[in-house]
Amino acid sequence: MLLPSALRARLAGAPGAAEPLPVExxxxxxxxxxxFVPRPVRFPREHEFFEDGDVQRHLYLQDVITQVAEAxxxxxVPEFTCQVAGCCQVxxxxxxxxxxxxxxxxxxxxxxSRAFPSEHLLDAHILExxxxxxxxxxxxxxxxxxxxxxCREKFKNTQDRKDHMVRLHLYPADFRFDKPKTSRGPxxxxxxxxxxxxxxxxxxxxxxxxxSPMTLSSxxxxxxxxxxxxxxxxxxxxxxxxRGFKSxxxxxxxx
Amino acid sequence: xxxxxxxxxxxxxxxxxxxxxxxxxxxxxxRREREAALRKARxxxxxxxxxxxxxxxxxxxxxxAAAVLGEAEIQHxxxxxxxxxxxxxxxxxxxTLRQGLQHLxxxxxxxxxxxxMQTLVGLLTCNRALLQLEAARCLHELSHSEQSMVAEACxxxxxYLLTYLSGHSSNFIELCLYTLGNLxxxxxxxxxxxxxxxxxxALASCIxxxxxxxxxAVGYALSQLLQAKEAPEEIIPCILxxxxxxxxxxxxxxxxxxxPGIAVEFAWCLHYIICSQVNNALLITHxxxxxxALLLLDLAEVVQRTEDAGLELLACPVxxxxxxxxxxxAVEDVEGQMQLGDERVVAxxxxxxxxxxxxxxxxxxxxxxxxxxxxxxxxxLCTSLLSLDLIEPLLQLSSLSNMVSVLVLxxxxxVAEKGPAYCxxxxxxxxxxxxxxxxxxxxxxxxxxxxxxxxxxxxYQPEAAQDxxxxxxxxxxxxxxxEVQLQDRVRALQQTxxxx
Numbered sequence: 001m002l003l004p005s006a007l008r009a010r011l012a013g014a015p016g017a018a019e020p021l022p023v024e025x026x027x028x029x030x031x032x033x034x035x036f037v038p039r040p041v042r043f044p045r046e047h048e049f050f051e052d053g054d055v056q057r058h059l060y061l062q063d064v065i066t067q068v069a070e071a072x073x074x075x076x077v078p079e080f081t082c083q084v085a086g087c088c089q090v091x092x093x094x095x096x097x098x099x100x101x102x103x104x105x106x107x108x109x110x111x112x113s114r115a116f117p118s119e120h121l122l123d124a125h126i127l128e129x130x131x132x133x134x135x136x137x138x139x140x141x142x143x144x145x146x147x148x149x150x151c152r153e154k155f156k157n158t159q160d161r162k163d164h165m166v167r168l169h170l171y172p173a174d175f176r177f178d179k180p181k182t183s184r185g186p187x188x189x190x191x192x193x194x195x196x197x198x199x200x201x202x203x204x205x206x207x208x209x210x211x212s213p214m215t216l217s218s219x220x221x222x223x224x225x226x227x228x229x230x231x232x233x234x235x236x237x238x239x240x241x242x243r244g245f246k247s248x249x250x251x252x253x254x255x
Numbered sequence: 256x257x258x259x260x261x262x263x264x265x266x267x268x269x270x271x272x273x274x275x276x277x278x279x280x281x282x283x284x285x286r287r288e289r290e291a292a293l294r295k296a297r298x299x300x301x302x303x304x305x306x307x308x309x310x311x312x313x314x315x316x317x318x319x320a321a322a323v324l325g326e327a328e329i330q331h332x333x334x335x336x337x338x339x340x341x342x343x344x345x346x347x348x349x350x351t352l353r354q355g356l357q358h359l360x361x362x363x364x365x366x367x368x369x370x371x372m373q374t375l376v377g378l379l380t381c382n383r384a385l386l387q388l389e390a391a392r393c394l395h396e397l398s399h400s401e402q403s404m405v406a407e408a409c410x411x412x413x414x415y416l417l418t419y420l421s422g423h424s425s426n427f428i429e430l431c432l433y434t435l436g437n438l439x440x441x442x443x444x445x446x447x448x449x450x451x452x453x454x455x456x457a458l459a460s461c462i463x464x465x466x467x468x469x470x471x472a473v474g475y476a477l478s479q480l481l482q483a484k485e486a487p488e489e490i491i492p493c494i495l496x497x498x499x500x501x502x503x504x505x506x507x508x509x510x511x512x513x514x515p516g517i518a519v520e521f522a523w524c525l526h527y528i529i530c531s532q533v534n535n536a537l538l539i540t541h542x543x544x545x546x547x548a549l550l551l552l553d554l555a556e557v558v559q560r561t562e563d564a565g566l567e568l569l570a571c572p573v574x575x576x577x578x579x580x581x582x583x584x585a586v587e588d589v590e591g592q593m594q595l596g597d598e599r600v601v602a603x604x605x606x607x608x609x610x611x612x613x614x615x616x617x618x619x620x621x622x623x624x625x626x627x628x629x630x631x632x633x634x635x636l637c638t639s640l641l642s643l644d645l646i647e648p649l650l651q652l653s654s655l656s657n658m659v660s661v662l663v664l665x666x667x668x669x670v671a672e673k674g675p676a677y678c679x680x681x682x683x684x685x686x687x688x689x690x691x692x693x694x695x696x697x698x699x700x701x702x703x704x705x706x707x708x709x710x711x712x713x714x715y716q717p718e719a720a721q722d723x724x725x726x727x728x729x730x731x732x733x734x735x736x737x738e739v740q741l742q743d744r745v746r747a748l749q750q751t752x753x754x755x
Contacts, residue, residue, distance in 0.1 A: 003605060010643060015597045018635075023674050023676075038632060039595070040632065044530055046300065049620065053571040055292075057572075060396035060568055069657040095426055102427075103384045149421060149460060193463060236412045
């Protein structure tokens with residue numbers, strides 16, 4: 001196809017267009033048996049017009065998916081230990097450490113050392129477990145927010161919230177990031193018994209790394225609000241990815 | 256040029272994707288087979304299926320991969336993973352399990368084993384990060400199964416997969432997304448669980464990630480979700496209500512930050528949304544037309560510089576989106592939309608048409624379809640076709656196929672019907688020999704469109720009738736005298752030519 005040489009220059013040039021030629025239609029133009037009318041055409045998704053392009057798209061996807069299924073190459077480095085206090089995990093690959101750091105220390109509560117998979121769940125935890133104002137308000141109004149992102153419903157207590165999540169959001173009844181608060185002392189015997197059978201090394205537990213039963217029962221609901229321990233989101237690992245994109249919410253909670 | 260280099264890297268990755276373990280001819284043969292299978296699937300409306308997503312899973316298994324695992328072995332590895340004392344051994348147990356799970360028999364045994372999924376979910380949510388990762392990989396294998404029963408057995412894990420999408424571990428998130436993508440494709444029943452569990456808000460949160468691989472995975476998962484049969488009623492309204500459309504468009508903005516791998520995914524997502532016609536006006540208010548037009552210009556620039564970048568994979572959905580959206584813009588507004596009154600769009604489209612001619616001729620009809628939609632109600636762009644000397648290049652395409660001929664002739668009709676000022680520029684010129692050729696063809700649609708064009712030319716540029724007569728045009732028309740769909744128009748033209 002021989003394109004005029006000036007075309008490429010036109011593309012690189014300024015926006016705009018020449019003055020359009022005058023339009024002057026004769027009624028005879030559309031007289032029978034002729035019937036041409038200029039008309040933009042739309043095609044719905046399943047139309048056969050799209051067959052070729054769709055097939056090309058899926059050929060591409062097949063290649064991508066095949067690659068995804070293969071376990072990635074890890075960048076091996078000399079063994080090193082996680083530097084976070086109290087953690088002594090050893091790693092020999094950067095990707096492994098990155099995952100560990102984000103999951104175990106990324107959204108961790110400084111008051112009780114529990115780790116959460118997301119900022120959202122950590123925020124809910126701090127509010128519900130460590131905020132005395134929350135407790136006060138909760139006696140008078142519905143404060144327990146649904147844990148599903150995007151749902152704004154609030155409830156009187158954790159049980160009602162759980163019921164909502166199970167019924168409406170089809171969440172499992174034993175969702176592991178919605179543990180009931182267990183630091184209320186003897187009023188929740190079941191919980192204490194639960195704790196005493198657990199050890200730090202019990203990995204059957206959800207991600208939350210709980211302190212030993214002794215420390216927990218002696219840690220009352222804190223009156224004074226403290227800063228939550230959040231890994232600065234600008235920390236990044238080996239891959240040079242940009243960080244600092246996420247929420248503009250305050251990182252530090254004051255009371 | 257920054258955009259150029261990112262396209263270059265993408266194309267290099269494309270060629271690395273297929274391990275060249277066999278010869279070029281074998282690859283070509285296999286590709287033809289894959290293409291035939293996909294074509295068949297599309298005609299049966301079965302294009303979105305996992306079976307086709309990954310070809311021959313057995314082939315994808317690494318050399319020395321584990322054989323099929325039996326019940327006792329699965330139990331052993333699960334127990335070891337869950338309760339072993341040595342970290343390394345626990346991981347290895349899961350790796351072995353994963354390799355076994357590449358086989359359908361292992362998958363079936365696994366799901367039949369009581370408590371197995373529960374254990375796996377427990378490992379997915381335990382406090383050992385690397386075990387979580389390996390458990391997620393096992394889940395990914397299962398999610399990919401051809402057998403519905405196996406994939407649906409993964410449902411207990413979905414609330415966790417979605418929760419993890421809001422985290423920061425990019426590799427893990429990527430894996431969760433591809434797993435979800437597989438499950439999404441599985442069945443409406445699965446999607447009926449994922450939607451109330453909040454997959455749309457989860458994706459909306461994930462699309463703000465700075466990680467390229469995560470964004471591509473979001474695009475993939477979303478594109479699978481959008482292809483669901485029930486998407487127009489159940490899914491697209493939800494998505495249009497979220498912040499996803501704005502983010503998608505942002506990721507398609509041309510410029511140094513444009514990542515073609517990511518843009519491809521979201522361009523396809525946009526296509527599925529637009530052609531479902533749920534609320535395209537909303538997309539227009541978000542600036543979709545502008546973004547798409549600018550991206551088209553950008554693509555035309557890049558295509559001139561790179562040899563083989565797979566750019567047609569991006570050009571195709573962009574063209575479809577633009578073209579379909581144009582049908583929603585009121586006639587008077589077409590030129591008002593700044594980019595669409597800009598003749599650079601026409602220049603860009605022709606550069607892309609030439610690119611298609613070289614690399615992917617099957618996409619020519621789609622490009623010409625856009626040209627039709629651009630010119631139908633736009634005197635400005637019809638004038639551009641004339642002033643940029645694009646009529647002759649357009650005619651060069653017309654002998655390629657019947658479909659292409661009809662489209663070329665339709666675009667020419669768009670120009671001619673605007674009156675004498677336009678027809679004066681179409682005749683005399685290369686149009687005469689072209690039409691003399693097309694009216695001798697046997698395809699009724701091609702001939703029909705030629706007749707419409709001839710009528711417009713005879714009407715607005717009377718010399719055209721004379722020239723046509725002198726070149727034995729009448730005889731050429733004769734052969735269609737008996738054709739039901741053509742005879743009236745043939746006779747009318749002959750009358751006009753003879754008697755003015």
